[in-house]
Amino acid sequence: MSLPEIRCGHxxxxxxxxxxxxxxxxxxxxxxxxxxxxxxxxPAHQGVPDRTPTDAQPTHHSLVGR
Structure with missing residues (x-):
């Protein structure tokens, strides 16, 4: 079983x-x-990271200028 990839949204x-x-x-x-x-x-899986929720959404914050 392969794990889902997490990619940069930018x-x-x-x-x-x-x-x-x-x-x-x-x-x-x-x-x-x-x-x-x-x-x-x-709630049955609270605290148990056994799968990525389908509603996980990325947010992007540029660090340019910091």
Whole structure:
């Protein structure tokens, strides 16, 4: 079984593989901070990261100028 890929929302570079509940990661290529967070999860699986929720959405925050 292969893990889902986590890619930069700005340039598309592969940043990681796995299941996400909360993740902030800065892309080494374009320096954008990618933040992935599940908007909800099943109470039966609360605290158990056994799969990536289908409603996890990336947000992008540029670090340019910092």
């Amino acid at each position: 340039c598309g570079r592969k940043l990681a593989e796995g299941h996400v509940l909360v993740l902030s990661i800065k892309c080494p290529r374009c320096r954008v901070l990618n933040h992935y967070q599940a908007t909800s999860h099943s």
